[in-house]
Amino acid sequence: MGFKTIDEANEAVVQRMISTQPTLIDVVPAKSVIPELNDENTKTLLHAGPPIRFDQMSDPMQGSCVGAVLFEKWADNEEDARKMLENDEIRFVPFHHVNGVGPMGGITSANFPVLVVKDTSNETEKNTAYCTLNEGIGAVLRFGAFGPQVIERLEWQRDVLGPVLSKALRQIDGGMNVNGAIARAIAMGDEFHQRNIAASYAFLRDLAPIITALEDVEQKDKEDVIQFLADTDQFFLNVAMAAGKVMTDTARNEIQSGTIVTAMCRNGHEFGIRIAGMGDEWFTGPVNTPQGLYFTGFSEEDANPDMGDSAITETIGVGGMAMIAAPAVTRFVGTGGFNDALETSNDMAEITIAENPNWIIPTWNFRGAPTGIDARLVVETGILPVINTGIANKVAGRGQIGAGTVTPPMEAFEKAITAYAKKLGMK
Amino acid sequence: MGFKTIDEANEAVVQRMISTQPTLIDVVPAKSVIPELNDENTKTLLHAGPPIRFDQMSDPMQGSCVGAVLFEKWADNEEDARKMLENDEIRFVPFHHVNGVGPMGGITSANFPVLVVKDTSNETEKNTAYCTLNEGIGAVLRFGAFGPQVIERLEWQRDVLGPVLSKALRQIDGGMNVNGAIARAIAMGDEFHQRNIAASYAFLRDLAPIITALEDVEQKDKEDVIQFLADTDQFFLNVAMAAGKVMTDTARNEIQSGTIVTAMCRNGHEFGIRIAGMGDEWFTGPVNTPQGLYFTGFSEEDANPDMGDSAITETIGVGGMAMIAAPAVTRFVGTGGFNDALETSNDMAEITIAENPNWIIPTWNFRGAPTGIDARLVVETGILPVINTGIANKVAGRGQIGAGTVTPPMEAFEKAITAYAKKLGMK
Structure with a gap:
């Protein structure tokens, strides 16, 4: 194992987690970075947690699946969507198996925008993790809602929020340092699971000047994106999750x-x-x-x-x-x-x-x-x-x-x- | 005195401080709300602290005075400015005497923009307090700097920051509740004197969507204002100061x-x-x-x-x-x-x-x-x-x-x- 004791190995793993440099560099369509979602022959949904079959899923997670099927237009109504899901027409893959994580149901399909967090201390190919964007509160896919407003919000995230954040993040030389963002907000009462308000405010503080100055974005889209970020106190949770995934994967890939x-x-x-x-x-x-x-x-x-x-x-x-x-x-x-x-x-x-x-x-x-x-x-x-x-x-x-x-x-x-x-x- | 004991009076004073509703409603030129600064016959500067003469002031406070004289174009060089100040051509008034407060030197003249915080629990005329805008860090007037970049920043605050904040604040129905802002940020590690970072981020979070959507403001001015707010971690200090002034003045005016x-x-x-x-x-x-x-x-x-x-x-x-x-x-x-x-x-x-x-x-x-x-x-x-x-x-x-x-x-x-x-x- 290369280590004399379990303690020595453990110390190495933890130090590697700590020495990663998770850096938020982009927001991209999930299918562009997760090949399993870009398979023409197999409709695929990612889910939270360890492997699970559709029939084992709780009602909210099944609801999320229905929503994703409707969002991808694989079906145009709930009944047809459920049939596809029940008839094994959809492949399920744990998000964890494809370098990512998802909150609650974690259900994610090809056209969801995902945060891209790269460990810049790590030169290997396995240095990147993904997480979906926070949807805000109320009726949201991650809790199993799949009504029209849920699908419309996902479409807006796909068409506007994701691309605008991508443009803004790519203006930050070297990307956004997530260690620094966590360090700042942990002194402001965030613990990054239940409470991300300081980090989310700071995220807006870092990006609002850039978004405001973007030249190739419609004025209304700027307004909507800034309003969404201002309204979404848990926005940073998903950033912290992607950072957590890259920290742990860097350590476990190396040791x-x-x-x-x-x-x-x-x-x-x-x-x-x-x-x-x-x-x-x-x-x-x-x-x-x-x-x-x-x-x-x-x-x-x-x-x-x-x-x-x-x-x-x-x-x-x-x-x-x-x-x-x-x-x-x-x-x-x-x-x-x-x-x-x-x-x-x-x-x-x-x-x-x-x-x-x-x-x-x-x-x-x-x-x-x-x-x-x-x-x-x-x-x-x-x-x-x-x-x-x-x-x-x-x-x-x-x-x-x-x-x-x-x-x-x-x-x-x-x-x-x-x-x-x-x-x-x-x- | 209307109270049976000093304790009873004290309790009433404190409860009145606590029951005020300081509300940030506007940013306006100081001379428009402080008559002492709008006196054609007497050039006037406000200062921090209890009454003081120019010759008693420390070097930074005197430097601030020079800066204000240059900003108001009462003189066009330091030497002439100092002469005016030393020859009693300028009247000095404590900011506290005109319903306001100023940080550090507190030196304030007619055309400084000031925050307007009103106690909305108080229907009397004496229900409003003022404070200058935070200038950020580095070479700033409040620490006695008066070089060209200091004066230019004040001019920008007068011509851009003040008017843009005014337009944005007037979009908030009923104004910005300062009690609520303090309540939010006191759970985020601010104490509102040395540390205002959470409240300043939250201030930007509240105003950025509004500023972005303002229709009669130049794009560049929006960008500059949002960038300035993003860069100014102590911006909220001055809001808290004006709130403090209106809380204490409401109590002491009534009791x-x-x-x-x-x-x-x-x-x-x-x-x-x-x-x-x-x-x-x-x-x-x-x-x-x-x-x-x-x-x-x-x-x-x-x-x-x-x-x-x-x-x-x-x-x-x-x-x-x-x-x-x-x-x-x-x-x-x-x-x-x-x-x-x-x-x-x-x-x-x-x-x-x-x-x-x-x-x-x-x-x-x-x-x-x-x-x-x-x-x-x-x-x-x-x-x-x-x-x-x-x-x-x-x-x-x-x-x-x-x-x-x-x-x-x-x-x-x-x-x-x-x-x-x-x-x-x-x-």
Whole structure:
């Protein structure tokens, strides 16, 4: 394995995660960078989480699939779309398998615009990750909505938002430094899963002057793009997710040793993790349902089981791991006050092996984000990673009904450790 | 006095400060709202702090005066400008005396654009306060610079920035709610004196869509204004200052009783405070020189004594009072880590009588900003308000050389209490 001990391998993996330079360089059509979406013979949808069949998907995720089929004009009504999906006319591929991540359902098809985040510290070909654009709140595809306004917004993102952001980002020499963006906003109360408001404001602050000055964009499109960015407090979540994907993939592509968690994701059915020493293999267990605060009129009975690739943020040490950076989130997710946030991050320090010196948390007395979950420590201590998450209505298209925290199943970590021990020839 | 006890009066004053609704409604030429600046017979400059003569002013403040004279074209070179100033051809009026406040030197003349913040909870005529626009950093008038680029920037602010902001603000129905803006950004690491980055980003976020869509503004002016706002992390300081002025003036205009501090300001020579029970009277003592961290190559020997009206932020419970909201500031001003920030705000709670429920600080376990400094408590406890401040080079025009904290002279509080006791007929 090239390392004398698991600890040494783990340290190398975490340091490689930390030393990546995720850089947002462009927004492009998904099919232009993901060959699986550009296959004339096989209609393909990407989805969040580990592999899953259509019939296993929860209602919101199935709704998202219907929406994507309508968006791609593979069918022109829900009934026909569902038939295609049920009759196996569509291939499903985990977004994680094609260098990307998607929030909630994560359903993504050929013509979705995707953020392109490149690790500029990495000269190999495997140095880029993708994520869809945030759709805002309300009726959105990622929560399973597929009505006309959802499809129209996706068309606008495809035709206007994506191309305008692409033009603007390409004006930034060397691209937008995501490490720097996270460093700035982690001192402004963001933890980059539940709360991205500072980073999203900063993103607009960085891009608004450029967008305003673009010469080959219609005035109305400039106005609409700037208004959309101003209205979308979670816009940066998807940037952070793509950054998380490239950080973890850079590390796991270079080092296939040790027990550091390199992916955590959920498909509404199973929670999957990867560890560096086991490469592409998924270790899964049944997903939990988030615990938290519900919007008026909703309760846990209405909640969909946990889904989405957004737990990539916790995988890189932010989200619930960095709860102390965003004490305002604790009230939103129903986990108490400042001291509860502190306790959460202190707990997370028990199962991580490093602090990211790029992401200093002033409210944690200037400690760095707790990074590098060691699956062994999770099993040994019984402390599970805390994931901040939105809660989806279990009925497709009804959107977000609350926010809370969720933990992975311990089973996934146990399976990963057992498999790695076996690989190393331990009994 | 209408109150049975000083405590009762103090409570009323603080509650009136808290119940104001400071609303940013416009940006206008100073002379259009401040009659003292529109007097054909008397050239007038406003300045920060309690009353002061030109010959008492420190070099940066005198430099600012030269700049204002050049900006108004009362003279066309420094020598002539200084002659006018030294020969008493210019009348000096404290900005505080004309419903406004100015940062650092605070020097303001007829054609400066000023922010207009109105207390919309207040139907009287005395419901509005003013503050100049932030000039950004580097060579700026408020630190005493008066070179061509300083004057050109002021001309641009007069001709472009002011009018564009005016048009944009007037598009917001009812104006921009400053309480809401502070509430949002106090959860994002701002304390509104040393750190206004979140509020400034949010300000841009609120205005960029409007500015982009303005129909009667040149494209280049839109670009320049959006770029300036994007580059000016302290832009919101001046908004917070005007809000502070209207909050304190509303309270002290309605209630002339008690020992709550209604103004704190410095002119580089004297530190002045007002208390509600003594109306317009200033109680002064010699200013201190800030303690803090200096930029490379500078030391305390280079520092100008404390100046500026910006301590109005501490007067309303933010700035150094709310240090815990902005632990990142503690590193910048050299006052240690998270626990030092906590200790500072806990100390400030000892000399204030309320917490502002509008401005909840998540990092202070969701307590409100410590508001309403009781001059009696300052004298009794010996705890002085902590003011976060920039440190100016004592040579005009060399700008900011560091950042730190400063305290008022105890003498000012003692004098105020003594005078009020005398007024009440106590011995």
